[in-house]
Amino acid sequence: MKVLLIGSGGREHALAFKLAASARLSHLFVAPGNGGTDAFGENISLNVSDHAEVAAFCLTREIDLVVVGPEAPLVAGLADDLRAAGIDVFGPSKAAAQLEGSKSFTKSLCDKMNIPTARYQRFDDVEQALNYVRQQGAPIVVKADGLAAGKGVTVAQNLAQAETAVRDCFSGAFGEAGAEVVIEECLRGEEVSVFAVCDGERFVTLASAQDHKQAFDGDRGPNTGGMGAYSPAPAMTPELLAQVEREIIAPTLVGMAQRGTPFSGVLFAGLMLTADGPKLIEHNVRFGDPECQVLMMRLKSDLLELLLASAKGDVSGIKPEWHGEAALCVVMAAKGYPGAYETGKPISGIEGAQSKKVRVFHAGTLLKGGQLQSNGGRVLNVTALGASVAEAKTAAYQALDKINWPGGFCRSDIGWRAIEAEKKNS
Ligand code: AMP
Numbered sequence: 284m285k286v287l288l289i290g291s292g293g294r295e296h297a298l299a300f301k302l303a304a305s306a307r308l309s310h311l312f313v314a315p316g317n318g319g320t321d322a323f324g325e326n327i328s329l330n331v332s333d334h335a336e337v338a339a340f341c342l343t344r345e346i347d348l349v350v351v352g353p354e355a356p357l358v359a360g361l362a363d364d365l366r367a368a369g370i371d372v373f374g375p376s377k378a379a380a381q382l383e384g385s386k387s388f389t390k391s392l393c394d395k396m397n398i399p400t401a402r403y404q405r406f407d408d409v410e411q412a413l414n415y416v417r418q419q420g421a422p423i424v425v426k427a428d429g430l431a432a433g434k435g436v437t438v439a440q441n442l443a444q445a446e447t448a449v450r451d452c453f454s455g456a457f458g459e460a461g462a463e464v465v466i467e468e469c470l471r472g473e474e475v476s477v478f479a480v481c482d483g484e485r486f487v488t489l490a491s492a493q494d495h496k497q498a499f500d501g502d503r504g505p506n507t508g509g510m511g512a513y514s515p516a517p518a519m520t521p522e523l524l525a526q527v528e529r530e531i532i533a534p535t536l537v538g539m540a541q542r543g544t545p546f547s548g549v550l551f552a553g554l555m556l557t558a559d560g561p562k563l564i565e566h567n568v569r570f571g572d573p574e575c576q577v578l579m580m581r582l583k584s585d586l587l588e589l590l591l592a593s594a595k596g597d598v599s600g601i602k603p604e605w606h607g608e609a610a611l612c613v614v615m616a617a618k619g620y621p622g623a624y625e626t627g628k629p630i631s632g633i634e635g636a637q638s639k640k641v642r643v644f645h646a647g648t649l650l651k652g653g654q655l656q657s658n659g660g661r662v663l664n665v666t667a668l669g670a671s672v673a674e675a676k677t678a679a680y681q682a683l684d685k686i687n688w689p690g691g692f693c694r695s696d697i698g699w700r701a702i703e704a705e706k707k708n709s
């Protein structure tokens with residue numbers, strides 16, 4: 284089969300790595316890809332926002348499946364336009380991608396389907412939003428409504444932070460995404476991610492994972508796209524997973540089908556495990572990055588079969604199998620990320636860092652004249668397998684020490700919660 288994978292992050296490098304392992308794959312194109320994906324496929328330049336150009340490429344090259352990595356092309360309706368041209372796509376329609384594209388859309392669905400989530404109000408007026416925040420007090424969560432690359436959310440610990448966040452949203456700090464603001468109750472508990480591959484009606488959940496959103500050690504500092512991840516998440520017991528499937532995933536799919544906008548692709552439910560049970564923080568409509576990297580290291584089954592089943596509309600026969608080992612991923616980011624950072628800095632030592640149990644997935648990298656350079660905020664994802672999360676962590680950091688990139692930084696405590704839980708249980 285010929286596959287076109289869209290995206291350029293660590294998530295897409297991990298997807299390319301697993302797609303390339305499928306016996307059914309004959310050729311993989313990655314648009315645009317990065318400095319790592321070309322080891323598993325052919326990087327090509329396509330204007331992904333020009334849907335007709337993508338469709339024409341797929342028809343000429345006889346592409347059997349398009350896998351859309353990031354959310355933006357899905358929210359822009361790429362999957363709809365490709366399907367209209369008769370091309371199979373892994374990823375939801377524009378209407379179903381609203382689950383990620385609009386926080387207020389998902390909140391309304393939660394109301395309608397009784398899905399447990401944080402109490403909230405939405406505002407399109409700055410003064411009303413400020414009054415509400417003052418009334419509720421801190422801690423409180425302020426969110427720009429639309430897509431903001433994971434950076435449009437402020438968990439405000441005091442009123443001043445909350446008021447600044449509200450003003451930032453309305454003053455255009457997140458562009459169009461901030462024209463409407465959702466203000467939520469601050470949930471307490473442990474965060475986990477649940478991924479369900481869906482076919483519009485049925486779903487199959489994948490192994491559990493957890494990521495670290497904050498930039499600095501101790502889960503401090505500004506929110507980022509994710510500074511590291513691990514799988515499995517010890518907090519996600521089989522009983523809890525069954526509850527999440529029953530109370531959150533299934534009603535989401537039923538609600539979407541009832542609206543006439545069935546969801547297919549991967550539903551990524553970001554959850555808080557509160558004292559009152561699991562609550563939905565947000566839905567995303569694509570794999571998490573870097574959660575995908577740890578899932579792909581642990582996935583034993585054929586990824587292409589799984590994605591194709593979703594695209595073809597029947598996941599009922601699919602039962603993914605997982606390696607028993609844990610996986611942990613440490614993100615190396617450019618100094619300054621998630622704020623301003625430099626690009627174009629040389630990177631070396633990646634080959635020496637890799638082994639049977641360690642893979643370095645590229646995110647923002649670029650090969651220029653044979654030299655690998657940094658080309659983004661999150662740049663490398665050092666991902667290792669180990670008998671436990673603690674052992675995977677040791678292996679990942681040992682590998683990371685072999686990489687030479689003075690322009691980068693990473694957190695030193697990825698996996699700390701899981702490792703504490705492992706110690707308690709041993
Ligand atoms: P989101 O983009 O909605 O996933 O939010 C980004 C991060 O902000 C989440 O992963 C949480 O760590 C945090 N967050 C979002 N909503 C809440 C909430 N209601 N209570 C506590 N933390 C939250």
Ligand code: GLY
Pocket residue numbers: 433494508509567570571572573574
């Ligand atoms: N790691 C979180 C995300 O992909 O949104």
